[in-house]
Amino acid sequence: MADQLGRQGTLAEALEAIGADIVHVGVFDYASMFRERRLHREDLLTGADTAVFANVPLKWDQGETILFPGPYRSETVSYDAASLRAYPFEKNAAALVADYTGPQAAITPRRVLGEQVAKARSLGFDVHAAYEFEFIVLNETAETLRAKGFANLDPYAPDNRCWSGQTAAAQASFVSDLEDLLTRGGIDLYSLSVELGPGCFEATLRHRDAMRAADDAAFFRLFTKAFCRQRGLTASFMALTGAGFPGIGGHIALSLRERKSGRNVFGDRSDAQGLSPLARSFLAGIIDGVPEVFPMIGNTVNAYRRLAPGSWAPKTVSWAPYNYAAAVRIAAETEEMTRLELRLPGSDLNPHLALAAMLGAGLDGLERKLALAAAPIASGGPNEIPEGVERLPIDLLAATKKFCASAKARALHGDAFVDHYAAICEAEDAALRKAVSAAEVQRYLEGG
Known part of the structure; x- marks a missing residue:
């Protein structure tokens, strides 16, 4: 993973280089959705050494149902200056990725890849x-x-x-x-x-x-x-x-x-x-x-x-x-x-x-x-x-059970990630177990 921001100057210079006065800064969750806040450059830089973000995005499924107990609070993050890019929907704006550095660091998708x-x-x-x-x-x-x-x-x-x-x-x-x-x-x-x-x-x-x-x-x-x-x-x-x-x-x-x-x-x-x-x-x-x-x-x-x-x-x-x-x-x-x-x-x-x-x-x-x-x-x-x-x-539940029981998965990606991510995937499967499609109704409603 790219070196994390150690000095405000590194990020300030990068923002200046692309002419960004507004920064959309956020984290990626397990659905790969960018969960962000829109900040002015001066406010972002002032708080760069003490930055925090809500810890909820790694505690919910794709329907935003919270699966894990609290506390639900802000956790420390660091800004990855190498992730900075222009934000094409707004003039003089940039997008910046943050990574958790506290209790959830080991289960963050970017950090799993970074390892x-x-x-x-x-x-x-x-x-x-x-x-x-x-x-x-x-x-x-x-x-x-x-x-x-x-x-x-x-x-x-x-x-x-x-x-x-x-x-x-x-x-x-x-x-x-x-x-x-x-x-x-x-x-x-x-x-x-x-x-x-x-x-x-x-x-x-x-x-x-x-x-x-x-x-x-x-x-x-x-x-x-x-x-x-x-x-x-x-x-x-x-x-x-x-x-x-x-x-x-x-x-x-x-x-x-x-x-x-x-x-x-x-x-x-x-x-x-x-x-x-x-x-x-x-x-x-x-x-x-x-x-x-x-x-x-x-x-x-x-x-x-x-x-x-x-x-x-x-x-x-x-x-x-x-x-x-x-x-x-x-x-x-x-x-x-x-x-x-x-x-x-x-x-x-x-x-x-x-x-x-x-x-x-x-x-x-x-x-x-x-x-x-x-x-x-x-x-x-x-x-x-x-x-x-x-x-x-053949389905997400079968894949998750195999993943959770796998010594290889745990050796490669760690117990903390495997256990947490398996719970996310099991909940995702359970959320749709009772969903009935129109095709099922057509097939079974009038049958014997």
């Missing part, structure tokens, strides 16, 4: 990462969603087809305006395109160091949702928005770089798949460890709808070069560009925790020099389960 980044550095590596998001834009406002009971949702650009040049031309102003806003917010896009059908778009973020990449991903969703709401639309990052919509992913690409030289240590052109021995052990660690920490990748009930029977999403931690059906896709165009792409998360992932899960499992495999025993899949499709490979958990 794995620090581990990589101790082994001599920098971590580069990038995120790719599919998302659905709906022709709905906050008011129309509620009037409809969040059912029968109308997509924006209902005529869109996958990679349609016609839709790209028709929606050029929407896309270019969104890209302009994201750029002003410090998010560097590699591409922004139409994708899988009605209302579907895809954004590929350019690779950055791991913490900045995860922050970019979280702010990308925040900025995109706000951009759409300002235009009378709604952006959905649910893994499966509903009938008629495709399952959508939030993929993570990762590589390790030698700290001294900057060389990508994953690439090796002499290998049949273009992978170095180090990369193969890292990949073996992902295959071995990800099933144990899967709630860090799929942290909502809805995330598992995308993994349901009949879907194209991977059901196991499979791998293959360039194969989009693999859970880990190997891309090795050149040694410098070689990366591992985790295709298991939905677009509703927590960017910090999902990257921590991938990185922690991979580093564990690297340290243990695990052999890559699993063969690459040759095809891939709905319900394809390679022989002898463990199927991923």
Whole structure:
């Protein structure tokens, strides 16, 4: 993790450099929502050495139901000056991330990721990462969603087809305006395109160091949702928005770089798949460890709808070069560009925790020099389960029980985080156990 603010001057100079008089400062919760306060620069700097923030965001579920006993109070935080970015919705404004330094420090998503980044550095590596998001834009406002009971949702650009040049031309102003806003917010896009059908778009973020990449991903969703709401639309990052919509992913690409030289240590052109021995052990660690920490990748009930029977999403931690059906896709165009792409998360992932899960499992495999025993899949499709490979958990409750009982999860991420986060995920599952869908009523109401 970037060094935390030690002197007011560091932050003051950074704020001056981007011309920020207003600062939106906050913490990311487990839903990756930015919980913030809007402060004037002078007030922020005056209180920088004694900053506090309410401790409630890490004590509630996604419905803001408080799950843990008090005291509910302010806890000390420190400002991460390296997280500062322009805030594109207001002139002369910036966004700044704070991290808890008191009792909740060990369970904060950014700190969980920071521990794995620090581990990589101790082994001599920098971590580069990038995120790719599919998302659905709906022709709905906050008011129309509620009037409809969040059912029968109308997509924006209902005529869109996958990679349609016609839709790209028709929606050029929407896309270019969104890209302009994201750029002003410090998010560097590699591409922004139409994708899988009605209302579907895809954004590929350019690779950055791991913490900045995860922050970019979280702010990308925040900025995109706000951009759409300002235009009378709604952006959905649910893994499966509903009938008629495709399952959508939030993929993570990762590589390790030698700290001294900057060389990508994953690439090796002499290998049949273009992978170095180090990369193969890292990949073996992902295959071995990800099933144990899967709630860090799929942290909502809805995330598992995308993994349901009949879907194209991977059901196991499979791998293959360039194969989009693999859970880990190997891309090795050149040694410098070689990366591992985790295709298991939905677009509703927590960017910090999902990257921590991938990185922690991979580093564990690297340290243990695990052999890559699993063969690459040759095809891939709905319900394809390679022989002898463990199927991923089928729902959030099953994933959470496995996570909570896992010695590996506790060794990688600590008892405090595992116990607290498992309770969050169990509550998230319980919140929807009694929810009855229209499809269930149709299927069972008039049956025998």
